Amino acid sequence: MAEGYKIPRGTFDILPSESYKWNYVMATFRRIAESYGYHQITTPIFEQSDLFERSVGDATDIIQKEMYRFQDRKGRSLALRPEGTAPVVRSFVENNLLYEKKGNRLYYMGPMFRYDRPQKGRYRQFYQYGVENFGSDHPYIDAEVIALGYSFLKELGLTDFSLEINSIGTAKSSEVHNAALSAYFEPHLEELCADCRTRLNKNPKRLLDCKVPSCRAIAGNAPSMLAYLDEESAAHFARVQEYLTLMEIPFTINPTIVRGLDYYSKTAFEYINNNLGSQNALAGGGRYDTLVEQLGGKATTGIGFAGGFERLILSMEQENLSFGEVPHPRIFLVSLGDEAEKTAIKLLTDLHNAGISAAFDVDKTTLNAQMKAAGKSDTDFTGIMGDDEIKSGKISLKNMRSGEQILIPINELITFLKKN
C-alpha cells in the first residue's frame, strides 16, 4: 500500500464478512420474483447516453448532474446506467420480448451509478433490484407488482416500513394539473423558498412536498393531484386499491408522491422506512404506459419498481434481522505428526470433492493451536487425527456446538457429515 490507493468517493467494498448478507437478500429477491413468475434479465452497465436522456427526462437531476457520461474511442456517447428500467425496456424492444414466453415479466439486479453527494444509504455506485411487467394495463397487475415488493420486504422480516401509493394520472392530466399548480403558486412567488421557485418551472408537483414550513402552508391549499386525475386514471387507481385491499396489503394514499423520472404515469408507489434518516425510500416504482413506444417499440404498457440493496440491508440491521446462516466450515481437520498430516490432506481433498466445506491449518502444529483455530473458524465439527486414530483407521470427531466427541472410521466420515 505504498501508493495509498483509495476507493473512489461514494463507492464501497463488500467485504468477505458482509458478503453473506448480500447473497442472502439477493437470493431471497430471486426466490420471491421467480415465485411471481418473473425471469431474470441482465443488461450491460453502460448504454448509449441518449437512452436515459430520452426516457428518464432531460430536465431531471439524474440526467442533468448525476449521470456518468463518457465517450468511447470511436466518440460514441455512453453512460453508466443511472437506473434499470430504461435498459430493460431497450432490451425488451430490441429483442422483441413481447413475443417471447418469458418476455413480459422480468427482474434484474445489479449496480447503478449516480454522481450524487454520498451519504448513508446513498452511494455513487449502488446496487438495485427491480422488476418490470409488460403488456397489461389491468389494475390487478399494478397490485400484483406492488404485492411482489411487499412480499419481498416481508419475507426478509422487515416491519418498520410503510407502503404509500398515488396516481399521477396520464401525461395529459398531469399537464393540466401542472398548469393549475403554476397558476396557484404564481401569486405566491415572493413567499416561496429559492428551491421552490426553480421547481415552479421545472416540476411544479415538487412544490407539494417541500419541507420549508412557509412553502408548506401555501402548498396546503394547492390543487391536489388526485382532483385532476382523468376519469380513466381515477377508475384505474380505485381498482388498484380494491385489489390491494383484497390481497390484504396495507397502504396509505400519499398525493405528494411524484417520482423523479419522467416516464411514469398513473400508479406511483414507494416503500418508506422512516428510521433510515433522509434517504428513506426503500423502493419505489410506478406505471409507464408510453415508455416502450417512446423508445421505439410497439405501444406496450408497463409497470415496475426498483429498490436499493444498501438501504434494505441497513434496515434489516436496524431491525436486527437474520441474514441466514453465517458461512462456516462443516469440519476442521486437526492432525498430529507427519503421518497424520498426510492422511488429513488426503481426507481434506476427499471432503472437498464431496462438496463438503472443510478447513485445515497447516501453519499450526500443536494440538492446542489447531483446536483454537478450529474454534475460531466456527466449524460444526473438528476431526482429530493422531497416532491412535491413524493406526485404527478412525478419526475423533468432536461436535463443536455440544462438545461431544465420538470415534468413527475415516471412510464413514463423509456419509456421517452428510447425515448430521
Next chain:
RNA sequence: GUGGCUGUAGCUCAGUUGGUUAGAGUGCAAGAUUGUGGAUCUUGAUGUCGUGGGUUCAAGUCCCAUCAGCCACCCCA
C-alpha cells in the same frame, strides 16, 4: 451542488493550557496447556496521529488547503 460535524492501532475510542518514548478496551499472535477450542491469566506485535503545507525552540493538539466519512438540504435507491 449548498451548509455543518468528524478523521489517532484491524475495530471502538482517550489524549488536559502546544512539551520529551502517543494510550486504553477489543481484536490479533505466543505461552500457561507437546491429545482437545470457547473461560481465565501471562507475555508480545502493530500507528506515515487522513494527506499536504504553514506558525513555533517544539504540533496528535493552533492555522490554511485538500481528501474522505457522517448529518441536514437537494435528490432518490
